[in-house]
Amino acid sequence: METVDLQQTLSCGQCFRWQPQADGSWWGVAGGRALRLRQEQAAGLAQDPFWRRYFDLDGDYPALRARLAALHPVLRQAIAQAPGLHLLRQDPWEALCSFLLSQNNNIPRIQGCVQRLCQAFGAPLGEGLYAFPAAQTLAQLEEADLAPLRCGYRARYLLDAARQVSSGGLDLHALRTAPVEQARAALRGVCGVGPKVADCVLLYGLHRLEAFPLDVWMKRVMAALFPKLRPADFGPAAGLAQQYLFVWARRHPAQLAL
C-alpha cells in the first residue's frame, strides 16, 4: 500500500479543515475525531479503520494514475506533480456545507467560515479543535444566529440544507448508491446548490469518482487543453483527473490564457 502525501492531499482544494502547523505537522478533524500527524507518521494511518477509510488508503491509486496519465501529456504532468494525492472520503453533510460556503468566495475565507461554523456550533475536542456541527443542530437556528460566521447570503443556504437533511427529506447517505443523475438532482433541491456544488458533494462527500466539478479554473483548463472533451471522456475516475488538473491549473495559471 502506498503512503498518502499529506501536503498534496490536504491542500489541493478538496477540504477546508486541515491546517499545517509551524512544526510541520497537520492538525485536522473528521468524523468528530481530532488528528495531529506529520508526514513520517502517515504510513501508520492504515492501522486505524476510520482514518484508513478517510484517506482512501484502499484505493488503487497506482492503477488510477496509470490509466489517467495515458490520456493526455498535461494530465500525465499534473499527476507527476501530485503523485501522493488521494481523494478523501469526507462526510457528505460536511461537504455539502463546505461547498455551499465556497461559492463566489475565496479559499482562505471559505476556511474561515467553516472554522467559525465549527467553533460556534460544534463539539469542542480540545486544543482549539471542534467537530463539525450536526444538521440537527443547525436546523434549529435562525439566520441571525449565523451572523458571526460572516458568510453573507450563504447563511440561508446552510439553514435550508440543515432542515432538509435533519428532516430526512434529503437522505445524503442514500445518494452513495443512487444513480448519479438522481443523486445530483436530489442535491440540486437544496437552495444554493447548482451544478458545481452538487458535483463537489458527489465527489468529495460521496466518493462518486465520476463527478467532475466544473469551477472557473476547470472551465479554463477544458477550454485551453481539452476543447473537444467532456468530463465523461475522462472515464469512471474523471473526478480524480479533475483534482490533478485543478492543482496543476492553479500552479500554472499563465498556461491557461486564451
Place this chain on the structure above:
DNA sequence: GTCCAGGTTTTTA
C-alpha cells in the same frame, strides 16, 4: 474606490 473569489438565484430584455 474597484475588483475579485472552487457560483447560484433573481431579475430583466
Place this chain on the structure above:
DNA sequence: TAAAAACATGGA
C-alpha cells in the same frame, strides 16, 4: 429562454 445583475464579505 438567455443574458445580466445581485448577492455578503474582506483582502489585494
